[in-house]
Amino acid sequence: MNMDLSPKFPATFTETEAGVYYHWAAADSQVLGEAKVAAGKLVLKPRGFALPHYADCSKVGYVLEGKCGVALRIPGVNTKENMGFIGVKKGDVLPIPCGSVSSWYNYGDSDVVVIFMADATKAYVAGEITYFLLTGQLGHLRAFSPEFIAKTYQINADKAKNLVGSQKGVLLIKLSEEEARKIPNPNEEVSNILIHNMDASQPDVEVDNGGKLTTIKGTEFPLLEQVGIDVSRLVLESCATRAPSYATEPQVCYIAKGSGEVQIVGINGKLVLNTKVETGQLFVVPKLFAVVVSADEQGIELVSIVTSTR
Structure with missing residues (x-):
């Protein structure tokens, strides 16, 4: 195997007053396509709203900073385990199965930052997450004829044109204060079912003055089992080193801090x-390759995923 494994910063995919979505393009990192994994990062400013969408990959979102609300609808039975408006905060892991519809709203006073890492085995573009928008300038509804929309929703032609053309945004929009007041409060009961906080999990390994490794698997979090991904967070103290390790599937690693x-x-x-690696970079460890991570004086925090066996 001869490929570039060097860590990469993401490229800007779209940027508005509401926030930024970054992605790691397979064209810039061949190993993403080879390993069939993908990643992106969302930064939402206060009152920023990510329009309803779904993707061609099963993925997990890990909240790096802030808190926000997520409207999530998972394909399948209409139960509270498969749909709801939930609240996520720093340290939360949110599995999102392929085809799940979600929208994101920042109801806080500071930016929300979420890293997404995906199993791109069935992706349209190798090594990338492809999103499908339900509304807005790139949305499905806009592409259908007004006559078809009018018949489908049993409305007149004028209302159909307004329905498909009124939203001028593409992916990220900023809500007005009036629009923001219409957003419901998160459902805490559903939140407890659909998310798992890394900080609340017992570390698998913890060494005084060394660091700790925490892994969340599908055996303890059913929704994570559904997406087929295990999530780990490695925190190393100043100048600490983790011993060589390997995984039987490709490992995607994001430097969250340090x-x-x-x-x-x-x-x-x-x-x-x-x-050297630094905050904001991402790298891939091919399956069965051994990796060692060593922290600088300020320490390092690394979030990673491995596709689990199902």
Whole structure:
């Protein structure tokens, strides 16, 4: 295997007054397509709203900063376990099965930052998440003829044109104060079913003055089992190092905080990566390759996923 494993910063996909969506393009990182994984990052400003959408990948969202509301509808039976308006906060893990419709609203006073990491095995574009919007300039409804919309929803032609054309946004819009007041409060009961907070989980490994590793698996979180992804967070204290480790599937790693060094050893004991990493970068460890992470003086926090066996 001969490919570039160097850590990458994301590119801006879309930016408005409501926030920014970044993505890691497969064209810039060949290993994403080879490993069949993908990633993106959402930054929502206060009163920022991500229009309803779904994607071609099962993924997990990990909240890096802030808090927000998420309207989520998972394909399947109409029960509270499959749909609701939930509240997420820093440290929360939210699994999102392929085809699930969601919209995101920042009801807080500071930016919300969410990293998405996906199993792109069935993605349309290898190594990338493709989104399908329900409304807005790139939405499904806008593409259908007004006559078809009028018949489907049993409304007149003028109302049909207004329905498909009134939303001028693309993905991220900022709600007015009046519009924001119409957003409901999160359902705490549903939130407890659909999300799992990393901070509330018992570390699998914890070493004094060294750091801790926490992994959430589908055996303890059924929705995570449905998306087929395990999520881990590695926190290393100043100048600490994690011993070499490997996974049987590709591992996607995002530097959530701090900086350090990463070494990866591949086939025939060859050192294939030896580099510095810093906050905001993402890298992929191919399956069965051994990786070592070492923190700088400020320490390092790394969030990662591995596709689990189902």
